[in-house]
Amino acid sequence: MNSLNTEAFTLFGQHILWSDAIGNSFGLVALALGRRRSLWSWPVQFLSGLILFGAFYGNLTGSAGKQAVVMVVALYGWWRWNRDRGTSADGHIAPRFATWRERAAMIAAAAAGTVAVALLFKAYPHLSWDPWPDAYIFVGTVVAMYAQARGMVEFWFAWLLVDLVGVPLNFANGYAFSGFVYVIYGALVLWGMRDWWLRSRRGPRPALEGAPA
Template sequence: MNWLNSEAFVAFDQHILWSDMIGNILGLITLALGWRRSLWTWPVQFLSGLILFGAFFGHLTGSAGKQVVVMVVALYGWWQWNRDKGRAEDGHIVPRFATWTERAAMVGAAAAGTVGVALLFKAYPSLSWDPWPDAYIFVGTIVAMYAQARGMVEFWFAWLLVDLVGVPLNFANGYAFSGFVYVIYGALVLWGMRDWWLRSRKAARPTLEGAPA
């Protein structure tokens, strides 16, 4: 399997690795499946995380750790979406907006988690050469995927915030394909965010219309 971390091609003076390319192509497929609210988003997400873990391991500790989280939460998302009782007639998940309590909990967890993980990375420099961005990506990914597993529209916002740091970090560390793909992610995330937002309003409308005056 050493070929996965070998060079696939060179573009714009950037050396593109097979693992970086394949993992991120699977990531794009995952995003498309997530946009369609398909259960298959989780197995593909798990495979993408596995391949990207191999790409980042030993170079970008926070990004490698992020992929471990991706794989664990992918298993949780598969379980959660399988047991969800509020599926649409097409069998897909029905998105919803988080409550203010859920939003506050996620923001608080993201802030506290980022500080805690960054301090851990600073205490053990071998874990990360750039503790704060690594910690931000690591924790932000947990929050985003948790929100996705719970069917919350806010997961799209969380992914955008992670990408704002992830894109320049990938370019700076030679993972150009990841950087280019995350630029595409940004456009698709905005599209997916709009779709989930419209669907969440549509799902809520019958309840509102059926409420007693």
């Protein structure tokens, strides 16, 4: 993994690490596979998280911790989609809109989680250079991936909100390639959002409120 933390190229005066370039490229592939509702989105996301963990470890410890959580959620997503992918005629996960209860729960979890993680980062400054935006991205990523694992169209909205902070934060911290990748994420998110939105209108009705996870 250390060999991946060497410079790959220079972009607009910023040095790009192999781990940053490769890990984020896999992240783009994972998101594109997510739009197609492919089960392979999850192992590719796991691999992306593993490589980026190596890129951030020892430098941005909070970002490395986020990648560890991403890998755990990727395993959950793999399990969930394996279980639920037979709910649509084409053998893939059937997109649906979240219930109002699910939306409220995710918003509440995102708000509480952001505050809790930001306070942790502030208490241990070596974990993050920018506690509040780092916490926002950390928690927002987990919420987005959870919603994706549940087949919710809202996961695209969550990713878009993460992108709005992720782009300037990565550029400010010297991870130029990550910043550019977040810009591409934004385009993929809008594309995927439209696809899942339309499919949700043709698929089965949303699950009943309060249904078990």
